Amino acid sequence: MVLLPFVAFVVGLLLARFFPWNAVGGLTGQYLAVACLAGIDTVFGGIRSVLESKFNGIVFITGFVSNTLIAFFLAWLGDRIGIDLYVAVALVLGARIFTNLSLIRRFIITRLQDNADRKKLQSIVQATAGAPEPNI
């Protein structure tokens, strides 16, 4: 179940591979690349919110759609008005991807360590329960 997003990602890649207008060129491709960055950021953000147990499906999906569109049009707008907003988008989203990934890593590590600690303590409790009560 946890692997389903990965599978879906690969399916998406393959789907595009067999799509008739494969690989967008020119400036549109450039903007779409920025939009991809926003998509990656949102997906990692979603995974993070799952680990924080505050995931909300509606918020996630609308976030994904609006973030990609905003990134795309910000890059587009940047070229219209002659400012490299494209770089700004890439910079901010890149930083956010790093933050999200590091938080995901911390959550997973904490969870694993918690589990290990709990097992250890449980085994200690079981061992002491089996043994005769010490006379105090």
Added chain:
Amino acid sequence: MNPFVQRITHRSDQWVWPVSGMCLILGFMVMIAQLSDTNFHSRLAFLNPNQKDRVAEGAVDIDAFRELQTEVTSLRSEKTQLENLVAGKGEATKLLNNSLQSTKAFAGLTPVEGPGVSVTLRDSPHPESIKIQGQLEVPPQNNIHDTDVLQLVNELFAAGAEAVSVNDHRIAGPTSIRCVGPTILIDDINIASPIVVQAIGDPKTLEGALNLNGGVLDDFRRWDPDMVQEEKKELIRLDPYSGRTEFRVARVPKT
């Protein structure tokens, strides 16, 4: 922290489907936004120079290129053998073949050998930093540039060289020499210092022309004598030109 209390976790798997769906769309987007063979040229123009260099270098399959190159060379020599075989029949064909072979030799499509000179150019081994506009910089004279190679090749031909090769790449009619990033490009092949230029011709004349006061090598020697190494050779063998020879646009007029 009491480890025996069941943690309050909202372990519903409701997140899996939205995330998977968006991952699918993301995969699709990544695939159509990537730099591929079809959109490569239209998107390369929008990259900054550094990234352009990296992308362009990554796109070249050097091994496949070299393989094809050796194949072209071997096929061409095979063709020469076949032409000689066919020409063995009669006087007229023999004459025709002789003229064909001399034309091919002139065009640089056959290996050639003979006496000549070999010139090695290398970037200065002990570059001195000097102050340029208040900043310490290594002056450009310390490195070998495309124009240096171009000038040297030109000078060799001017001095009567009959065949020239640069780092074993034969110079033929359509050969171009230019600079791409940190390397020099000869007919789409990257070379870098040290650069060995070999030329077949009268060794004395060639050497004399190269060592002329104010000549091509003089500039290097004045900057750093170690940048140039030049020697006469009894026998040099040059490989044939291995680039494209077919015309796409030009044709030979009928009359």
